Amino acid sequence: MEELVLQAQKLCKDFPPEVKGGEPAHALIDLDLTVRKGEMVALIGPDGAGKTTFFRLVEKLLNPTSGQILLFDKDLKDQSDEIKDKIAYMPQKFGLYEDLTIIENLNLFADLKGIPKNERKAVYDELLQMTALAPFINRPAGKLSGGMKQKLGIACSLVSKPELLILDEPTAGVDPLSRKELWDVLSKVAKVRNTSVLISTGYMDEAARCDRIYILNEGKVLSTGTLSELTSPYQNQVFYLPCAEKDTRKLLEKVADSPDVIDAIPRGNGVKAVFKKELSKQDIKE
Structure with a gap:
């Protein structure tokens, strides 16, 4: 049986009413989801579907109303920092330092993750080759294109060699060519590093590149499966x-x-x- 990296069981998240006398907002309703080792899983749905809320629950930035999240077969509530370090999260607005160069940004994130300096060169070489950023290592992040910034964000997220990479709509606002390049990088991450990738997207052609797809709307999973399993009933x-x-x-x-x-x-x-x-x-x- 394939190793489960992430498992959500009957997960619910409610937010209090925004207006006095209003109804609570049900951001997630009985969500069940699994991610296996080395697997690419896509969450697709409109704004407000619950994708970002779910990611924030996994990152412990929010607490669930009910239900359970298991990481590496352990309850998220009991996770130690050591286990937490196996996850990397890249939100929609990733915190690159635009006055720093590519290599300086990598060094900063390596410092934050406590990566020994004698181990960094091999990691950097792999990531810079994977993202095709090697020729630009001395260029400030603020002078990179949108697609290059996103690739640098992915590289920074991967300096600690996480076992699970979570990305919240990384291709939003990126041109079609850069979108393709980003997905090529993510495919390499999954195959070369055997890293599990959980990604949200608004594009079905992107989700089609994943091993499994979860379709979300208004906090509920409408359907899940491979692209062919989801589309064959409607051919x-x-x-x-x-x-x-x-x-x-x-x-x-x-x-x-x-x-x-x-x-x-x-x-x-x-x-x-x-x-x-x-x-x-x-x-x-x-």
Whole structure:
């Protein structure tokens, strides 16, 4: 049986009412989730789904209302600092020091984690090669592109060789090429270091690169599985509609207004549409 790194069981988190007389906010409701050794797991869902709340519970920045979190088969409440050091968390706004260079930022995080100086070169060489930042080690972080800053943030998170890396939407606001590069780095982390990666994202194409996906909404897990397991039941409800007149906006408006369509998005020179019921290609043509 594969080693469980993280396990959440019937996890609930309520926040007090924001307005006097209002109802408590249920951020997480009976959430069950597991992460195995060397596995990449994605949490996907809209803003307010509970992704960041869950990460903060794992980091002990918040306490659960009920339920349990197990880390390395031990209750999170009983975790020692030694066990806690096996986790690295990269929030949406990661704290790089923009006046410091890449190498100085790495040194700072190594100091904070107590990494002996005679062990750092090998770790740095591996991380700089993995992130393709080696040619820029003397460049201030403030002069890096958004994608390079995120890669530096990942490198800083990994200096202590954690067994579980948690990232909260690291590609938000990053250009498509940098998004791909970031995911290439994360794939290497999982494969080369056998590090477990738990990541939240708003993009299904990113989540598809993970071993398993959890779909969250309003604090609940709607579904979980591999990409094929999640999408196969709907394969006859999703169709690409090419735009013969090259007027994608006009086609999008027409398709989105159809009572038979759940959702529609532009894709290339056409529209990708999700229908309420199973259809054949002949039905679409008609």
